[in-house]
Amino acid sequence: MEDIERAAKPFNINWLNTAFLLGTPPLALVGAIWHGLTYGITWVEGMIFFVWYFACGLSITVGYHRLFTHRSHDARAPLRLAYAVFGAGSFQNSILEWSSDHRRHHKEVDHEADPYNASRGFWWSHFLWILMDEHVGEPDYTNVRDLQKDWVVRFQHRFIFSIGFLSGMVAPALLGFALGGVGTAIGGFVWGGLVRTVFVHHGTFLINSAAHVWGKQPYATTNSSKDSSWLAFFTFGEGYHNFHHTYPADYRxxxxxxxxxxxxxxxxxxxxxxxxxxxKRAPKWSIETARMETSFQRAASDAATEHGEEQMNVFQARSKACCDGLRSALRQIDAKRQQLKQVGRDKRDQLVNQLKQAKMSVKQVRGDFQLLLAEMSLTPRPSHS
Ligand SMILES: [Zn+2]
Ligand SMILES: [Zn+2]
Incomplete structure (x- = not known):
């Protein structure tokens, strides 16, 4: 039904986005080869590439994503301004636009209203959604009203293309000129501008595509997000996407x-x-309990065919007891640690003992849970009557 409705919509190609996203990779490649053959490449081009790669990439992951979209922490104006300037140089549109899309992604993940809905396939979520405007008309910023109060966000939105052009293309060329003249200026533009733009683009895009396809789901199986350490390596840590979808307000x-x-x-x-x-951090007891619950659900879906409903209910109850036990012991540990910071020497020993006991409980509960998983994986013996 959804497919029929979608097919009936007009097929709108966003020509500006398409020309930019499909044009930059060949331009970067030809530019790099031509520059290398004409002027030769030095460490300056490499340095400019990495400086801009980190400045623009981190402005997206820390600034656009974790700060503005998810409000996982606060930042002073100079830092917000830096994220706005170099984020614009990543050519991923304004903070306002990006955050509005991304908040919709989290709210509607894997559904029709998710702008980069991974259930529509790898390439759709990677970048076809940017090349095609499905939702034409006035942009809807009702979910980013809080951001509109920030002068940095308003300023960046108003001058997004000029800021992006200056910080993403002109500035690396100027630095190249200062360090080595005309040839290095062109090198700075090619490596710090074009090549870097392609790398940062596709790094971000992989979080919407690959991080919803490949990897593990330790914290939740309710959506397609995955944790992938190799992806985290290329995306400034954003590859731990299953954790992020479970705890979006955590700054980590x-x-x-x-x-x-x-x-x-x-x-x-x-x-x-x-x-x-x-x-902001999600509490450890919440994270560890979510992990335990998720591994029980995974084991339960495998075990359900082997064991009867009654037995599965028993397993379920045992798992719940383990999760409750783990949550309470980890909360205890946290509380005791806080108290330890405040009390005098006379009460320390008692608290240290209580802390030890809570740690023992965690061990005990984890042991019980492993036993439960082992029992669930066993095929029950047929009963001889
Ligand atoms: Zn996602
Ligand atoms: Zn997010």
Whole structure:
């Protein structure tokens, strides 16, 4: 039914977006080859490429995504301005437009109203949705009213193309000129402008396409989002997309300290120098319980054919007991740690003991849960009567 309705809509191609998105990759390739043959390539071009790659890429992942769209933390005006300037140079439209689309993506994920609905296929969610305007008419910014109050967002939206052209194309060329004359200026434009634009574009696009196709689902199976560490490596940490869809207001996407998430590290670094604050995190007890519940659901869908309904209800009840136990023990640990920071020496020993007990409970619950999973995976013996 949905397909019939969609086919009946006029087929609108957005020619500006199409020319830009399909034109930049061949232009970047030809430009890089021609520049290399004519002027030779030096470390300056490489340096400009990486500086702009990080500046523009992080302005999208930290600025557009985690700060403006999800309000996962606050940032002072100079930082917001930097994200707005280099985000514009990523050529992914204004903060207002981007955030409005992305909030709709989270709200309607995998459904018709999701602008990059992954259930319509890899290429649709990757970038066909940008090449085609399905929803013509006045843009609807009702879901980003809060952002319209920010002068940085309003200013950027008004001058988006000029800011983008200056920060994304002219500035790398100017730096190249300052460092090595005309040949390096062209190199700066080709590598810092064109080649970098293509890389940042497709890095972002892969989160809408690949991160909804390949990877694991440790935190929720209610939508198509996946966690992928290799994708995180190329996307400033955004590859932990299943975690992100489960906890969109968390400033981290890779929530474990060792998970590759340069966006999270930038937010932490900015908070150390007081340019960012109010960093939001999902509580550990919520994250770990979600993980346990999800692994039970996965095991249950495999086990349901082997075990009867009655047995499955027993498993379900045991899983719930484990999840409740884990949540409560992890909450205890958190509370005791907070108290430890405040009490004097006389009460420390008691608290340390309670902390140890709570940690033991976590171990115990996790053991019980592993046992449950093992039992569920066993094929029940046929009963001989
Ligand atoms: Zn998504
Ligand atoms: Zn998001």
């Amino acid at each position: 996407n890779g929530h474990r300290w060792w998970q590759w998430d340069p966006s999270k590290w930038l937010i932490q670094a900015a908070s150390l120098v007081r340019l960012s604050d109010n960093l």
